[in-house]
Amino acid sequence: MTKKRIESFIAPIIMFLLIFTGWEIIVRALKIPKWLLPMPSQIFKSMIVNFPAFWPHILVTIETVLLGFIIAVPIGILLASLITSFKVVNAALSPYVTFLVMVPLISLVPLLMLFMGYGMNVRVVTVIIQSFAVVNMNACTGFNNVPIMRQELMQSLGASRLQSYRRVILPTAASDIFTGVRLAGIFATTGCISAEYVGGNMGLGSQIIKYSQFLKTTESFACIFYVTIVGLMMYWLISFAQKKIISWKI
Amino acid sequence: MENKIFRINRISKSFGSENSDSKVEVIKEISMEILEKEFVVILGNSGCGKSTFLKILGGILPASSGNIEFNGKDYGQEIPRDVLKKFGFVFQNNNLLQWRTTEGNLRFMLEMMHLKGEQWTARIDEMLDIVGLKAYKKEYPHELSGGMRQRVGIARALVHNPDVLILDQPLGALDAITRKMLSYEILNIWKKTQKTVVMVTNNVDEALLLANRIFVLSPVLPTTISHEIQVNIPITARDENIYENQRFNELREMINDIVRSTI
Numbered sequence: 001m002t003k004k005r006i007e008s009f010i011a012p013i014i015m016f017l018l019i020f021t022g023w024e025i026i027v028r029a030l031k032i033p034k035w036l037l038p039m040p041s042q043i044f045k046s047m048i049v050n051f052p053a054f055w056p057h058i059l060v061t062i063e064t065v066l067l068g069f070i071i072a073v074p075i076g077i078l079l080a081s082l083i084t085s086f087k088v089v090n091a092a093l094s095p096y097v098t099f100l101v102m103v104p105l106i107s108l109v110p111l112l113m114l115f116m117g118y119g120m121n122v123r124v125v126t127v128i129i130q131s132f133a134v135v136n137m138n139a140c141t142g143f144n145n146v147p148i149m150r151q152e153l154m155q156s157l158g159a160s161r162l163q164s165y166r167r168v169i170l171p172t173a174a175s176d177i178f179t180g181v182r183l184a185g186i187f188a189t190t191g192c193i194s195a196e197y198v199g200g201n202m203g204l205g206s207q208i209i210k211y212s213q214f215l216k217t218t219e220s221f222a223c224i225f226y227v228t229i230v231g232l233m234m235y236w237l238i239s240f241a242q243k244k245i246i247s248w249k250i
Numbered sequence: 251m252e253n254k255i256f257r258i259n260r261i262s263k264s265f266g267s268e269n270s271d272s273k274v275e276v277i278k279e280i281s282m283e284i285l286e287k288e289f290v291v292i293l294g295n296s297g298c299g300k301s302t303f304l305k306i307l308g309g310i311l312p313a314s315s316g317n318i319e320f321n322g323k324d325y326g327q328e329i330p331r332d333v334l335k336k337f338g339f340v341f342q343n344n345n346l347l348q349w350r351t352t353e354g355n356l357r358f359m360l361e362m363m364h365l366k367g368e369q370w371t372a373r374i375d376e377m378l379d380i381v382g383l384k385a386y387k388k389e390y391p392h393e394l395s396g397g398m399r400q401r402v403g404i405a406r407a408l409v410h411n412p413d414v415l416i417l418d419q420p421l422g423a424l425d426a427i428t429r430k431m432l433s434y435e436i437l438n439i440w441k442k443t444q445k446t447v448v449m450v451t452n453n454v455d456e457a458l459l460l461a462n463r464i465f466v467l468s469p470v471l472p473t474t475i476s477h478e479i480q481v482n483i484p485i486t487a488r489d490e491n492i493y494e495n496q497r498f499n500e501l502r503e504m505i506n507d508i509v510r511s512t513i
C-alpha cells in the first residue's frame with residue numbers, strides 16, 4: 001500500500017517537472033517572445049512578485065466558488081430527493097434540470113447580468129446554476145439505484161418514509177452523490193471564471209482578460225495558474241470530506 | 251403450541267392497476283392458520299409467489315383482498331407498523347447494510363426499534379453467539395463469506411426478540427454443504443429460541459428437516475395452496491441421521507411426487 005502511495009505522490013511531481021522543463025527549454029530554444037508564450041520560470045516569478053496585486057482577486061474567486069458550491073450542493077441533493085420520491089416533481093422539474101446542464105453557461109451570464117448587474121450576486125448565481133444540476137443528476141442516479149430490498153428492509157421493521165430516507169437511502173446513494181459533488185467542485189470553478197470573464201473587474205477571470213488585452217501574457221498565465229490552484233483545492237477539500245463521510249468504502 | 255398466532259383468511263394479491271393489461275394476479279385466496287411456536291415451511295417453484303406471500307405476512311406489502319389476524323386481532327389487508335416489532339424478517343439475499351459492521355447491523359435494528367440499554371447490547375452478543383459469529387463482530391459484510399452474511403441476517407432478525415421469525419429462502423444462495431450445515435443451525439435456533447417460524451424454501455429435504463407443517467404452493471400464477479402436509483417426524487429424530495428415518499423417506503417420496511406431477 002505504501003509503495004502505491006509513494007507512486008501516486010511522486011508520479012505527478014515528476015510529470016510536472018517534465019512538462020515545465022520541456023516548456024522552458026522549448027521557449028528558450030525557439031526564442032518565443034514573452035507576450036506570446038512566457039517561460040514557466042517567468043510565470044512562477046510573476047505569481048510571487050505580483051502576489052499582492054493578485055491576492056484580492058484570488059480571494060474574490062475563492063469566495064464566489066465556495067459560496068456558490070455550498071449553496072448548490074444541498075439544493076441539488078434536496079431536489080434529487082424530491083424528484084426521485086414524487087412522480088409529479090419529477091415530471092415538472094427534470095426537463096429544466098437537463099436544460100441547465102446542457103445549455104452553455106456563457107450564454108446565460110450576459111442575461112443574468114442584465115437582471116442583476118455586475119456584482120458578486122450574479123457570479124454566485126452563475127456558480128450555483130452551473131454546479132447544482134450535476135449534483136442533482138448524480139444524486140438522482142444514486143437514489144434510483146437504491147435496491148428495492150433496502151426499502152423493504154425498512155418497511156419490515158416499521159420505519160417511516162423519512163427514517164428510511166435518512167438511515168438507508170441516503171447512505172446507499174452516498175457514493176453516487178459524491179461523484180456529483182466532485183464534478184460540482186470543478187463546475188463551480190469553471191462557472192465562476194466564466195462569470196468573471198464576461199463582466200466586472202473582480203476575480204481571477206477578470207484579471208486573465210485584463211492582462212491578455214494588454215498583452216501581459218505572463219501575468220495572465222500567473223492568474224490561470226492560480227485558478228488551477230483554486231480548482232485543486234476544491235478537489236482536495238471534497239476528497240477529504242468524502243473520505244471522512246464514507247469511510248467504510250476504503 | 252395450541253394458540254393460533256396467525257389466522258390468514260383468503261389472501262389474494264395482484265400487481266399493476268385494476269382492469270389493465272399490466273395486471274398480474276400472483277396469489278389467489280390463500281388461507282392458513284399458524285400455531286404459536288410452530289415451524290411452517292412454504293414450498294414452491296421459483297416465481298410462484300413465495301416472496302410475495304411472505305412480504306404480505308411480514309407487513310412489507312398490503313394484500314389486495316382478504317384479511318390477516320395476528321394474536322387475535324384482525325388487521326385487514328396490512329399489518330400495521332407498530333406490530334412489526336414482533337416480527338423478524340430474513341431476506342432472500344442477506345440485505346445487510348454494507349456500511350455497517352456485523353455488530354452495527356444488529357445495532358441498527360435496535361436503534362430503529364428504540365431498544366436501548368445494557369440488556370440489548372448483551373443481546374447482540376448473545377445472538378451472534380447463537381449463529382456462531384461472535385468473533386466477527388467488527389467485520390463488514392464484504393469481509394464475510396456468503397454463509398456468514400446469511401447468518402448475520404438471521405441474527406439481525408432475532409436481536410429485537412420478535413415473536414415471529416419470517417425467513418425467505420435464507421439458504422438459497424449458498425453452496426450445498428454450507429446449506430446443509432446452516433439448516434441444522436436454523437433447527438437449533440428454533441429449538442433454543444422457541445419462536446414461531448415461517449420459512450420459504452425450494453428444497454424438500456430442508457423442509458422436512460425443519461417443518462411441523464409444509465404448505466406446497468401451486469406452480470402456475472395465481473398461486474394457491476395445493477397441499478398441506480403434516481410432518482410427523484419426532485423432534486428427537488431431526489438431526490444428521492434424519493435420512494434413515496422411515497417417515498422422512500415416505501414424506502420425501504410423497505412431496506417429490508407432488509412437485510413432479512405439477513411441473
Ligand SMILES: Nc1ncnc2c1ncn2[C@@H]1O[C@H](COP(=O)(O)OP(=O)(O)OP(=O)(O)O)[C@@H](O)[C@H]1O
Binds near residue numbers: 301
Ligand atoms: N412489485 C411487483 N410488481 C409486479 N410483479 C411482481 C412484483 N413482485 C413480484 N411480481 C411477480 O410476482 C411473481 C411472484 O414473485 P415472487 O418474488 O413472489 O416469487 P418467488 O416465489 O419468491 O420466486 P423465487 O423462488 O424465484 O424467489 C413473479 O411472476 C413476479 O414477476
Ligand SMILES: [Mg+2]
Binds near residue numbers: 301418
Ligand atoms: Mg422469492
